[in-house]
Amino acid sequence: MSIIDGRITGFTVYPLAFSDPPLLNAAGVHEPLALRTVVRLEAGDVVAWGEGRGDALPPDVVPALEAELLGLDVFATSRIESVVDGVLRRLRPDLGAQARLMTFAPIEVAALDAQGKLLGRPVSELLGGALRDRVDYSAYLFFKWAGHIGADDDEWGAALDPDGIVAQAERMIDRYGFRSIKLKAGALHPDVEVASLLALAEAFPGLPRRIDPNGAWTHDTALDVARRLDGVLEYLEDPVLGIDGMSRVHAETGLPLATNMCVVETEHILPAVRSDAVQILLSDHHYWGGLRRTKELAAICEATGMGVSMHSNSHLGISLAAMTHVAAAIPNLAYACDTHYPWNRADDVVPDGGIEIVDGAVTVPTGPGLGVEVDPGRVEELHERFVRSGRGARNDGDYMRRGDPAFTDALPRY
Template identity: 85%
Template sequence: MIDTRITGLEVVPIAFSDPPLLNAAGVHEPLALRTLVRLRAGDVVAWGEGRGDALPADVVPAVRDAVLGLDVFATSRIEAAVDAVLRRLRPELGPRARLTSFAPVEVAALDAQGRLLGKPVSELLGGALRERVDYSAYLFFKWAGHLDAEPDEWGEALDAAGVVAQARAFIDRYGFRSIKLKAGALHPDREVEALLALAEEFPGLPLRIDPNGAWSHETTLAVARRLDGVLEYLEDPVLGIDGMSRVHAETGIPLATNMCVVETAHLLPAVRTDAVQILLSDHHYWGGLRRTKDLAAICEAMGVGVSMHSNSHLGVSLAAMTHVAAAIPNLDHACDTHYPWNRADDVVVPGGIEIVDGAVAVPTGPGLGVEVDESRVEELHERYRAAGRTARDDGGYMRRRDPNFTDALPRY
């Protein structure tokens, strides 16, 4: 009889290298923050990865005590136990924050289930419907290097030529077959020029742009006119469901979001007003892989397309994203990933997961199908402790270069 009880749960905050990527909130700091969950069940060790603020340190002992002894296959009971702790100790947290806390625990539980059964996580989610999951080249305007540091391997990208060179490097190295450009950092004219240069340099590749709500309604309409027929979709050009609905009504351009629909309560208003045509799911804040698959089913019923959002992450998250993406029937756009920017500090053993020809092969080994280098985990944990940071501050870092910078939106 296999012992499937949870016998240990540790939460390990980590910090890893991140380039100076510009965005509407400012610029990425030298270190990105993430949370790893190490879960023990029976005779296996399993892993989950979440946002840097996924599990606050003050709740970890109580969360661990609440899940010890539970069957690792009973994820509903595990979620209820985690939720009860958060409601008691952090009553200010809303439903979305509590789901963010549970997500890496759920991934670790699924990893453990797969390891105990000798099956990949995709099989636990109903089976992989595709052998490979497509990802998009995720481009950023960026400084040549961090403040007071030498230029990094990617170099500067502050104009169209720099962005095209960055795209060429990504495509040559990883074979991407679609491109996303993060916008909202520079004047829209410069960002449009970069996208048009990408369209000329890489004809036929689907293109998308994401200003994270940094544009006004009028600016968005002007951009939409200039990019008519160029974009696969436009992501979060303005803030809010009402703003997105107005843009779509006046332009007809497909709109995607990971900002105005982030809870199930947002779905119906967004659909009723035709504000969103593609929902960018993210298991890190929708509550895990099973909830993400459920979300995709709701989108299918409502006639909304599905893709996947990304933030700075490592290979545990990439594996989890790939498993759930493989099991979603109506995934109809290449997913986002920051992995090329962060892979140099990965905790996954080299060769465990790779982007080849713009796609990641669905791991077929047990659980997530990747192995974690625990010495690397400890190294990144020590880096976290030495940094003394517990929250991301893109705006504060930008103000070290430009004291007048404000992250108030819309900006243009």
């Protein structure tokens, strides 16, 4: 029997910048360009891809990572993680454990993509096999400006009141068939956000609904919102900051609470379980350390009685494919996952039609690896846009202050 040669022969990192609408949130408003990091791994003739957060791979460590990773086997992901961790501990001792996992995550996804292509198997099978053919995603609604500062209105237009949010939902559901709804809150006064959620409940009576203010509310505001939305919500996401704050809100309302803010490392899980602060954990392979760690996290959730779903930030199709593969392989995934993809797909590095959301779900790719093609020319184009932009980090607060100099991103706000 021949042994497959999975040695890494190429490692390239591409910081990317792509178009993002002016979506409002507790931190401010999305800037015209969103940032992501794409990793290209080569193993002989195989080219594989991974995608991470914009700050996933610090540029000052990339040459050292390349030197250490070349020659390693793409099947030896534990060894790859150890090498990445060692490089970061040596060159960037200021980085904490989560930042090191964020660096490894897109590399792990690329390694799994390479493994699948070498074996002729989809990534979901490398994770234990798909338990569902399709993965449900939620319509992710935002209050938003009509267009960016100094620019024309975009195709979605403004959504600054209940009518605007319902119109946005109608358009998104008509286009993608979503069967659940999430509203990003913490941007406007809670009265407007509650009214918008109630309007959505009236317009779409059969769809599960969530609201996420990213910790922008005080304890009293969270209790008031929970009272006014009694019987309307599937769950409430991060109404207040911190495990202790979440525990108090749940104890006083009985409402299921979800988080991607107060439980973001394994050391947070036990305190959250002991205080009954979180009933649904929103995993995110980009900062939990990849797809296999996400599966492990789901097993921990099952053992501790927490539900599990998936968090999202502005992303491209490589991430959506990776999210879909791991979600398909998680037995206890009980809620539709989040995705920003409808807001960002126009600039995708996966060619048009490579990933489609139909009836609110993505069909699990069955081709080798991630099962999607990546356009290298498009990657180069978005990398050049990043270089020209001169940007290195996202700052929603500073951009908001260009339109509202009095804005503060200090939380809680209401």
